[in-house]
Amino acid sequence: MAETTPADSLIDDGLLARIRSRAALHDRENTFPHDDLRELAEVGYLRMFAPVDDGGLGFGLERVAREQTRLATAAPATALAINMHLVWTGVAKVLLDRGDDSLRGVLQDAVAGEVYAFGNSEAGNDLVLFDSRTAAVPGPDGSYAFTGRKIFTSLSPVWTRLGVFGRDDSDPSNPLLVHAFLDRETAGVTTLDDWDTLAMRASQSRTTVLEGAVAPASRVFRRLAPGPNPDPLIFAIFSNFEILVAAVYTGLAQRALELAVEAAHRRTSMKNGGRPYAHDPDIRWKVAEAGIAHDGIPPQIAALAADVDGLVAHGAAWFPKLVGLKVRATETARVVVDQALRVSGGSAIASSSELGRLYRDVVAGLFHPSDGESAHSTVATALLGPIPE
Incomplete structure (x- = not known):
């Protein structure tokens, strides 16, 4: 089954439904979702990371990632766009939590309505x-x-x-x-x-x-200085970017799984006397395969984000953990969407199909940093050491 939505989300069911209702039009017309941004700003979405004392909501990365996963179930492109504002405000929050207030102005700007x-x-x-x-x-x-x-x-x-x-x-x-x-x-x-x-x-x-x-x-x-750098800014950017990208594609995968379940119950088989495909062993296998793949990713996002919030000292292990999470989340989302498409049948390739749109959107996960090649190089160096000059 798909992940249960937290009851305390900033995005209530009505807002989620309105955002979902607009997603197809923006995709078809290649337009920016101004209404999505306006409504999200009204509930405080752009100031989630800002301290309460500054007029923000005081959320940590774990909570923000959860909100982004929920938003992405309705409109992945909206969530991905807003990610970039959230990355900068998240960077400022990570630095502030570690005693560096050099970007506190970013958080104050977010409260004032600036978009980064x-x-x-x-x-x-x-x-x-x-x-x-x-x-x-x-x-x-x-x-x-x-x-x-x-x-x-x-x-x-x-x-x-x-x-x-x-x-x-x-x-x-x-x-x-x-x-x-x-x-x-x-x-x-x-x-x-x-x-x-x-x-x-x-x-x-x-x-x-x-x-x-x-x-x-x-x-x-x-x-x-050019090259890898221990400055906290680099960690702050990587941690927010990788975790929030993982959250968006995990929300996309969650929605694809929901659509697969709906299709399996809706579609019927003449070969099996009109019974729903939800009773077909092959379809059940595909849905279960998607569910098994998806199920492990949200806890990983939550755990790693909580470590960022909790100032856990992973040291040099941070970067392999972060790039590994991003690659697992985006690649898992591709697997889930592919299985969902197989379950849903040929109608899913119609230009009006939500699942068809998710099938296109999930491809973008290949190209966000860190890509597969860079991530594997990072993890290989962590496990095997650097290649000698």
């Missing part, structure tokens, strides 16, 4: 956070001008703050990766209308072009 987006991904940059193709040129006043192209900028139509990073090579012997926030109105920031994809269409994860876009010194929050 994640502008770090770059085409051809498989080093992810450990290097950048974007140039970061320092100004005499501590500001930085960023020039480059950022891909997969979810929330493109609505973000008001964009987290970016680039490489400062002004001192060739001491290059730096510079992290900063840009405002939407910043000169030199252009959002392309180039999002027309197979999957996660409503996320509107368009390309952002930076042409000398200046972040003032007050918005520059980290300067780090």
